[in-house]
Amino acid sequence: MKDLHDTARPWERPLLRSPFHPRMEALNRHSSWAPWSGWLSALDYGDTEMEVSAIRNTATLYDLSPMVKYRVAGPGAEAMLDRLTLRNVAKLKPGRVQYTGWCDDDGKLLDDGTLFRLGPEEFRLCCQERHLPWLLDSAIGFDVAVEEVTEEIAALSLQGPCSASVLRAAGFDIEALKPFQHDTQGGILISRTGFTGDLGYELWTGADAALPLWDRLMEAGAPWHLRPVGSTALDIARIEAGFIVAGTDFIPAEQALREDRVLSPLELGLGWMIDWEKGHFTGRRALAAEREGNTSRWALVGLEVEGNVAAEGAIVYRGKRREVGTVTSAIWSPTTKQSLALALVEAKHAASPDLWVEIYAMRELRYAKLMQRARPAPRPFFSPARRRATPPGAV
Known part of the structure; x- marks a missing residue:
């Protein structure tokens, strides 16, 4: 039997199917799929507008199974992860989750993700990209075992203002669960986490219990x-929540082909997560030099753009003349009724009140050039109070 994970001929390896695929396939009316880390993932189920509306008004399910997941366990797990990541892992208690990041030796971001503490000596690291060689190298000298467990764990993201009500109706007790906490009930790990900036949960179980x-x-x-x-x-x-994505808003340092494309956590607005007092961690020396010398070249900024056209891929100008950056992500937001964008802008111009974006909008088979004013705006663009309410309200 052919090994589907044979890396010698990856072009012959089919995309893996999620444990939830039989249910997803039956509902995916347009067979709208895309690859995600070697898995088949749904782009939409036939009506994106209704799906966005459901995220903000009712409740939704999203398949998280393709997310890359690592188990890090052993007496040295805490020390190893503290050495690897930007935050203080010793402060992460069992039953809690950290949003964190990790860098190379030059202080450039490799990835960001969530770190679950499952027990005193056991963690789960979830992220966008694959990093097993880096994690194994980082584990040298520590009494710890690292293994990828992506295929063993099925996961669903349940998001929206009615998500708590759905869990109650399904028999789960989530009244005391605060943001970035997790609990296990009936073999299912429930975490109050998500990627929508709204009230929401993620449920993790064995692949055989997915359906x-x-x-x-x-x-x-x-x-x-x-x-x-x-x-x-x-x-x-x-x-809308102002969250960044690897491969879109930044290039993971080990994937960059050009040396000037890598970014530091300070440039990406993640400086708040760096624990400077915890001791040494990978990239600390370079990050400290960047902070002390104020040498950050770029800044990731949120922009509110005039008009109703998404500024995807637009060039950012100062004073309509000088190029100072690029939009990395952009949408017309149906929730805030604004054109929103994330952009990498030269740090010295990041707070300028005179920023503009150059958009090319299709108008009856011809492109129209639009030069629209872009106002720097704090992130998140949308952050409802229900996101943090404990216990969550009943809807």
Whole structure:
């Protein structure tokens, strides 16, 4: 039997199917799929506008199974992860989750993700890109075992203002669960985490228990019109929340082909997560020099753009003349009714009140050049109070 994970001839390896694929395939009316880390992932289920509306008004399911997941366990797990990541892992107690990042020796970001503490000596690291060689190298000298467990764990993101009500109806007790906490009930790990900037949860279980979990949630969520959503709708929600994505808003340092394309956490607005007092971690010396010398070249900024056309891929100008950056992500936001963007701008111009974006909009088979004013705006663009309310309200 052919080994589907044979890396010698990766072009012959088919995309893996999620444990939830039988249910997703039946609902995906347009067979709208895309690859995600070697897996087949749904782009949409036939109506992106309704999917975005559901994220903000009812409840939605999104398949997280392709997310890369690592188990890090052993007496040295805490010390190894503290050496690897930017935040202080010793402060992460069992039952908690950290949003964190990690860098190379030059202080350039390799990836960001979530770190779950499952026990005193056991962690789960979830991220966008694959980093097993880097993690194994980082584990040298520590009493720790690192393994990828992506295929063993099925995961669903349940997001939206009605998500807590759906979980209650499905028989889960989530009243005391605060943001960035997790609890295990009936073999299912429930974390109050997500990528929409709204009230939401993520549910993690064994691959063999995936379909019963899907069916349980869909049945319980019927009164709230629970529906699956794809990556297109999720991308709109995450931009409204001001979240960044590897490969879109930054190039992971080990993937960059040009030396000037890599970025530091300070340039990406992640300086808040760096614990300077915890001791040495990979990239600390370079990051400290960048901070002390104020040498950051770029700054990731949120922009509110005039007009109703998304500024995707636009060039950012100062005073309509000088190029100072590029838009990395952009949407017309149906929630805030604004054109929103994330952009990498030269640090010295990041707060300028005279920023403009050059947009080329299709108008009856011809492109129209639009030079629209762009106002720097704090992120998140959208952050409802229900996101943090504990216990969450009943809807």
